[in-house]
Amino acid sequence: MSKKQVSSGAEKAEKLTKTNSAAKNSTAEKNKPVKEKKVKTASSKGKNVKKNKPVKDVSSKKAQKKEIREQKKLEAARIRAEKKQKKLEKKLDAKQKRLDRIAASKQARADRKEARRERKDMLKHETKEARIERKRSEKEAKIEARVAKRQAALEERKAKREHRLKVRAEKRAAKNDRRHAPGFGGWLAAVISLGVTTLALGTMLTFGWIYMNGVQAEMTSAHTESVYELNSVVDNLDTNLSKARVANTRNEQVKLLSEIAVESEMAETILERLPVDMTLTRNMTSFVNKMGDSAQTMLLSVANGRRLTESQIATLDYMYETNLQLKKILNEMTTKADGGDILEMIRGNENGLMYVTFGDIENTPVETPKEIHDGPFAENLEKVSPKNLEGLEEITAAKAEELAQQYFADYGVKSVDCTGEVAAEQLDLYNVTVKTENGNMWAQISKKGGKVVEFNSYKNCSDKNFSVERCIDIAEDFLDDLGFDDMKAVWTSENGTTCNLNFAYVDDGVIVYSDLVKVKVCEERGIVTGMEALSYVLNHTDRKTPAANISKAEAKTKLNADFDIKSSRLCLIPLDGNERLAYEFYGTYGENDYYIYVDAQNGQEIEMFTVIGTAQGRALM
Secondary structure, three states: OHHHHHHHHHHHHHHHHHHHHHHHHHHHHHHHHHHHHHHHHHHOHHHHHHHHHHHHHHHHHHHHHHHHHHHHHHHHHHHHHHHHHHHHHHHHHHHHHHHHHHHHHHHHHHHHHHHHHHHHHHHHOOOHHHHHHHHHHHHHHHHHHHHHHHHHHHHHHHHHHHHHHHHHHHHHHHHHHHHHOOOHHHHHHHHHHHOOHHHHHHHHHHHHHHHHHHHHHHHHHHHHHHHHHHHHHHHHHHHHHHHHHHOOOHHHHHHHHHHHHHHHHHHHHHHHHOOOOHHHHHHHHHHHHHHHHHHHHHHHHHHOOOOOOHHHHHHHHHHHHHHHHHHHHHHHHHHHOOHHHHHHHHOOOOOOHHHHHHHHHHHOOOOOOOEEOOOOOOOOOOOOOOHHHOOOOEOOHHHHHHHHHHHOHHHOEEEEEEEEEEEEOOEEEEEEEEEEOOEEEEEEEEOEOOOEEEEEOOOOOOOOOOOHHHHHHHHHHHHHHHOOOOEEEEEEEEEOOEEEEEEEEEEOOEEEEEEEEEEEEEOOOOEEEEEEOHHHHHHOOOOOOOOOOOOHHHHHOOOOOOOEEEEEEEEEEEEOOEEEEEEEEEEEEOOEEEEEEEEOOOOOEEEEEEEOOOOOEEEOO
């Protein structure tokens, strides 16, 4: 057994020795080529470095391009995110506006529903006297409708006449163009024969002078005709007013008052055609408008068998005296200025004949009786700085044209032209002419802030397709688009097929009569045809409305016990250059309608109006 163990150990030692020897030889063989490889590597080191250098440059450029691509991706992602955010904001804004319109519409419907409910309750408890009065009013309304129909026919005739005059003027202008247009052959012959460019320039200037002279002649002819036509109408008014003051029979009064109403409408239309500064014609236009409305009211009263009241007789005297002054002014104008001077007179400076004579109408010594027919405080206008424009930047004429394009976008605007500037009531305004698919419009836009102060479009309205309530909605939308927020209709009247509306600013439930905007809506087309916001622009500002010291119930106790109150509300009224918080009470006493204002601080009656033309106008409480 021991022999076997020794033999085994010797064999293992021998194998180990052979293994170590083989490993050494293998290691030596492996180390030899490695050394040669190292030598080769060392010998070619320089070559390898040269070959690897451009590889490193390519890698750097790729990294730069990759970085640029990443930046572009980030920028594109940022732009997409901004666009998405703007689109979302626009969508949310449109949604909010839609919700606001829906809420406003719901509120308007609720208000109308409440008004109908109140009327139903009123009819339910209507007394015999009230029923008689209501039927009388309905009868007057029917008479008024007939008068309105006649006026509409008159308006249609006047519109056709104006169209004929316009066509005639265009034909005359075209004739003058053909007469004075220089022929190309003659112009070329002159250039060739003389060989100087100064002659060509002189010919062009001469043509321009002739053309403008022809246009001026046409304008002079049209304005001259308007002035003489206005003079004739005012002369007829003078005759009819002088007769109406002494007429005592029903038939004679009806005839005279009808003629006065029609001639007043004609005078107003002619005044609107004259290109005169708004500050000069506002008083005259307001006067002839009131004269027509007053004549219609008296006509309705006489047609129903009633005699003219003392107040109405005083109104006739006022109308006669004021029209007499207007007649003298127009007679003086037509005497001093012949046809060739009228255009220059109309567009002259403040010392010109038009400014001197037309401005005198403001100095009339006759005061208007304290009556209203177009809403409470509708004629209130203080000469103050425009509070609504304070702090706003001035705009250019080009900007005024751009704004007019936006304001009247729904009218199918073809072109907009700024025709000049004018100063009125502490305001600097741009005169803008807007040509549309259905005729022209004239607007005045404030130089500060670019707000529409007034605009008119003389469109004929002969049918009644829209109710008063719908006209109110149309006017509200129009004012919203122009930036007049929180406005409420406080008075409506209908003149033929035109709905006249007064809107007042509402401050936390209080009617602010100083901030008044007047709107005209055509009841045939359902569009706004005129707007005047001078009172709003002059007076609107952030106010701190005072609190009332007495309640509405306490204010009622200050009224006459026989005064029948129809409605009441809290309002801020202009009085003696200040604003007073008052309770407004609308109601009747006898056969007349009244507005009575009780000071909300001390309970004193501070203002009162008697309403004329109740069949034409009504308050919206």
